[in-house]
Amino acid sequence: MTALLQVKGLTKAFNSVKAVNGLDFAIEEGHCVALLGPNGAGKTTTIRMITGLLKPTAGQMRFHAAANIGDERAIIGYLPQSPAFYNWMTGLEYVVYAGRLCGLTSQMAGNRAMELLERVGLTGAAKRRIGTYSGGMKQRLGLAQALVHQPKLLVMDEPVSALDPVGRREVLELLRELKRETTVLFSTHVLHDAEDLCDDVIIIRNGQIALQGAISSIRSDHRRPIIELQLERDDRSEKWLAGYAERIRCSLSHSSEAGLIHEIQLGDGHARFTVKEVDEARQLLLEELAQARVKVRKLEAGYSSLEDLFMKVVAQ
Amino acid sequence: MNDQFDTSQLLAIIAPVLVIQLILVIIALVLCAKAEQTRGPKWMWVLIILFANIIGPIAFFIMGRRNDG
Amino acid sequence: MSTSSLIRYSVMVQKELLELVRSFKLLWVPLVFVLLGVMQPVTMFYMPLLLEKAGNMPEGSVIDIPLPTGTEVLAQTLQQFGTLGILVLVLTAMSTVSGERNSGAASLILVKPVSPFAYIGSKWTSMLLLAWGALSAGYLAAWYYTELLIGEVPAKQVIGSLLIYGLWLSFVLTMTLLFSTLLKSPAAAAFSVLGASVTLSLISGIFPKQMGWSPGALSGYAYQFVVGESFASGRFWLAAISGLFLIILALTASAALLRRSPAAE
Numbered sequence: 330m331t332a333l334l335q336v337k338g339l340t341k342a343f344n345s346v347k348a349v350n351g352l353d354f355a356i357e358e359g360h361c362v363a364l365l366g367p368n369g370a371g372k373t374t375t376i377r378m379i380t381g382l383l384k385p386t387a388g389q390m391r392f393h394a395a396a397n398i399g400d401e402r403a404i405i406g407y408l409p410q411s412p413a414f415y416n417w418m419t420g421l422e423y424v425v426y427a428g429r430l431c432g433l434t435s436q437m438a439g440n441r442a443m444e445l446l447e448r449v450g451l452t453g454a455a456k457r458r459i460g461t462y463s464g465g466m467k468q469r470l471g472l473a474q475a476l477v478h479q480p481k482l483l484v485m486d487e488p489v490s491a492l493d494p495v496g497r498r499e500v501l502e503l504l505r506e507l508k509r510e511t512t513v514l515f516s517t518h519v520l521h522d523a524e525d526l527c528d529d530v531i532i533i534r535n536g537q538i539a540l541q542g543a544i545s546s547i548r549s550d551h552r553r554p555i556i557e558l559q560l561e562r563d564d565r566s567e568k569w570l571a572g573y574a575e576r577i578r579c580s581l582s583h584s585s586e587a588g589l590i591h592e593i594q595l596g597d598g599h600a601r602f603t604v605k606e607v608d609e610a611r612q613l614l615l616e617e618l619a620q621a622r623v624k625v626r627k628l629e630a631g632y633s634s635l636e637d638l639f640m641k642v643v644a645q
Numbered sequence: 646m647n648d649q650f651d652t653s654q655l656l657a658i659i660a661p662v663l664v665i666q667l668i669l670v671i672i673a674l675v676l677c678a679k680a681e682q683t684r685g686p687k688w689m690w691v692l693i694i695l696f697a698n699i700i701g702p703i704a705f706f707i708m709g710r711r712n713d714g
Numbered sequence: 715m716s717t718s719s720l721i722r723y724s725v726m727v728q729k730e731l732l733e734l735v736r737s738f739k740l741l742w743v744p745l746v747f748v749l750l751g752v753m754q755p756v757t758m759f760y761m762p763l764l765l766e767k768a769g770n771m772p773e774g775s776v777i778d779i780p781l782p783t784g785t786e787v788l789a790q791t792l793q794q795f796g797t798l799g800i801l802v803l804v805l806t807a808m809s810t811v812s813g814e815r816n817s818g819a820a821s822l823i824l825v826k827p828v829s830p831f832a833y834i835g836s837k838w839t840s841m842l843l844l845a846w847g848a849l850s851a852g853y854l855a856a857w858y859y860t861e862l863l864i865g866e867v868p869a870k871q872v873i874g875s876l877l878i879y880g881l882w883l884s885f886v887l888t889m890t891l892l893f894s895t896l897l898k899s900p901a902a903a904a905f906s907v908l909g910a911s912v913t914l915s916l917i918s919g920i921f922p923k924q925m926g927w928s929p930g931a932l933s934g935y936a937y938q939f940v941v942g943e944s945f946a947s948g949r950f951w952l953a954a955i956s957g958l959f960l961i962i963l964a965l966t967a968s969a970a971l972l973r974r975s976p977a978a979e
């Protein structure tokens with residue numbers, strides 16, 4: 330497996346604020362990679378540095394396939410969050426123009442443009458002015474123009490976040506097909522989109538990598554057994570829960586050695602225990618509950634989801 | 646020289662000027678009608694184009710439309 | 715420049731020209747110049763009549779306004795181009811780069827393997843084609859009407875002054891391009907360019923000896939050339955060369971600015 334893009338120590342400072350601070354990651358050829366993070370984490374800045382639109386303050390990016398091309402922009406296709414075109418052009422004219430700027434002859438660009446517009450479902454609107462396109466149509470046109478030169482790496486910034494549900498679904502379907510043909514890197518703040526489409530994920534927070542790796546291995550590595558407990562909202566039960574949580578927190582902060590219960594999260598009438606081992610913890614909990622005659626509504630044992638991990642990583 | 650003036654000669658000389666002005670007004674009106682968004686109400690621009698002589702159409706061309714194209 | 719970048723440049727110029735056509739600029743800007751050009755000789759020709767019709771002169775008073783010579787009328791036409799004409803050209807060109815950068819259209823183009831110089835160059839080429847086209851159309855129309863109504867003007871003087879004046883316009887428009895790359899606001903760019911060019915011509919007019927070498931003096935040389943006045947040709951050539959030099963410098967600076975930050979933040 331070769332890395333298509335190797336990023337080392339990528340940093341961007343605006344004045345003294347470091348929007349991106351020392352990112353190290355690699356994008357494997359043929360993989361679909363999500364750059365995941367909350368708003369303001371530095372996703373757009375990172376993407377723009379990769380596309381060459383922004384000069385990094387420090388760090389380096391190595392495109393392996395670009396070694397014999399010279400200009401790495403020739404192997405990148407870029408789709409910004411809300412792409413802007415020339416409203417006076419037609420969709421077809423724009424894709425042809427994009428193709429010619431990438432070095433295709435006018436005939437090649439014409440053929441390729443028709444093919445791509447059909448693929449993104451814009452054949453009917455190909456000869457209409459872009460000014461009349463809807464948001465979803467513009468996004469699909471953006472995909473078509475990004476793919477015109479058959480890029481090795483397709484880079485997208487929040488490709489679906491500005492779209493309505495219908496547009497979202499259309500674009501996600503397209504991406505599902507595209508990731509089979511080329512390497513894809515896209516940023517998103519929606520875990521679900523990353524989980525849905527990607528092989529690898531890079532979670533960034535405050536301009537730094539919080540966690541990265543293959544989604545499947547992250548899922549298994551960070552899976553924790555949990556027990557979820559839901560109680561009736563009577564006084565007695567609520568009092569018990571508050572007291573029990575207090576006791577556990579005390580023992581957690583006092584004893585250095587981790588007990589059966591690693592963590593407790595309290596919600597409205599429910600609690601969530603991250604535990605060392607489900608069976609023992611369940612037994613312990615059931616005994617406590619019976620003893621205190623608490624009215625249990627639900628007790629569920631399971632594993633933490635990627636969503637939990639994401640929330641935890643991002644909230645730190 | 647003043648004696649040579651007559652109306653038909655004047656018309657022949659002025660006609661091209663009027664024709665060009667008319668073309669400018671027509672282009673401006675057509676673009677105004679086709680524009681999706683104008684800066685300020687359309688009827689205002691129509692009045693400006695029609696009555697502000699040469700300046701009207703020019704003003705519309707330069708700043709009338711929000712979206713170029 | 716390799717052939718592939720030349721092809722890209724020409725593709726971009728074609729796009730700019732198509733934009734001029736679709737936005738009707740290629741039609742209306744030259745028409746405005748023709749109108750300006752025709753109006754000057756026509757107004758001069760009818761001035762005595764107009765004064766007579768409108769004037770409250772006592773009966774029998776002789777109106778004695780000497781009709782200007784043909785060359786004087788053409789010089790006045792150039793002055794018209796210098797005010798309203800330049801205003802129109804600068805205002806149509808003020809957002810060429812900043813508009814595309816602000817909307818984000820520029821970043822979609824500049825991530826493709828095109829050089830910033832080709833991008834700036836294509837905008838410059840189309841801008842200058844429009845300006846020279848409009849100037850020539852307007853000036854030739856003025857010449858035709860002047861010969862028809864007022865008097866002859868030698869072709870050599872017309873063409874010479876057209877070339878000198880065209881260089882001045884090119885200079886002003888190149889500065890517009892630079893400021894459009896430098897500043898986000900189109901209005902600020904237009905304001906800076908118009909202010910700077912007025913100041914430059916004024917200073918060059920007031921101190922011909924000290925500032926005669928500056929491009930700001932070019933419009934003055936064009937007026938002098940068309941009326942057939944002799945002028946210091948050494949200083950003129952200096953002005954022409956400094957104008958060309960500054961044009962190249964401004965283009966290079968614009969491309970460098972664009973390379974440094976291809977898109978507005």
